[in-house]
């Protein structure tokens with residue numbers, strides 16, 4: 502993971518000047534994601550739903566950014582726009598300086614969702630190599646890459662198993678390996694640990710920070726969990742609904758290595774409190790609202 506980059510202020514700016522250069526001097530092609538004034542409206546029978554408005558966000562190469570906010574604030578919509586699974590209604594979105602469509606064609610990112618979405622009739626190896634197979638990668642190359650990825654996610658002894666022979670956490674690790682198969686520079690993850698028990702979840706959080714660091718991939722991670730967002734991220738993006746927008750971006754500044762002891766450190770509690778207050782207001786503010 503990289504050090505926190507652009508600011509902690511409410512996301513009033515992309516941090517980019519007119520030359521497409523951010524405050525760290527990086528040009529837009531070295532940014533994993535650049536969203537400038539991005540909006541999304543879903544027309545429905547009962548009227549337009551403004552899912553996102555004025556989203557300004559940059560994610561640096563190798564940076565880990567979480568999106569957090571109440572249900573319906575547009576977290577998944579933003580991730581789907583980045584993944585080119587849906588199109589923006591306004592604003593500009595670039596992935597490594599390209600359109601979302603071009604980045605999809607170039608396989609610049611891998612995706613993992615809450616449901617692992619494995620093919621039950623294929624083994625672990627068969628699932629991991631699927632994207633490579635679909636893109637015509639030779640069998641020998643696929644085999645070597647599967648071995649590498651299975652080792653990365655700690656499943657070397659399970660490559661011949663089928664999904665229904667694996668725990669939920671192991672299935673999710675297969676999904677992460679599959680998302681990494683084509684060595685993407687960006688991982689898009691929508692609550693990938695949401696369906697797991699707390700212990701497995703914490704274990705996989707540690708694994709994911711290690712994998713992100715080892716591969717150098719940037720990560721955009723959607724979660725409902727404040728501790729999870731803080732533990733994983735270089736920056737936490739706080740969103741609010743009606744219409745969905747970014748209200749605050751908080752750098753965690755917790756350093757590159759995420760050890761289990763971090764979860765009990767004062768710095769960690771401080772950041773968790775800061776994100777909680779950005780989401781819900783301070784206890785005094787909440788009491789005054791009652």
Ligand SMILES: Nc1ncnc2c1ncn2[C@@H]1O[C@H](COP(=O)(O)OP(=O)(O)OP(=O)(O)O)[C@@H](O)[C@H]1O
Nearest residue numbers: 543545550552571572573574575576577578579745
């Ligand atoms: N295809 C669609 N058609 C109409 N409205 C949609 C569509 N997809 C999303 N929305 C609306 O857009 C808003 C944002 O939805 P989105 O799923 O992005 O929120 P979210 O923050 O990911 O929510 P959750 O945390 O519950 O998953 C919601 O009001 C939702 O009802």
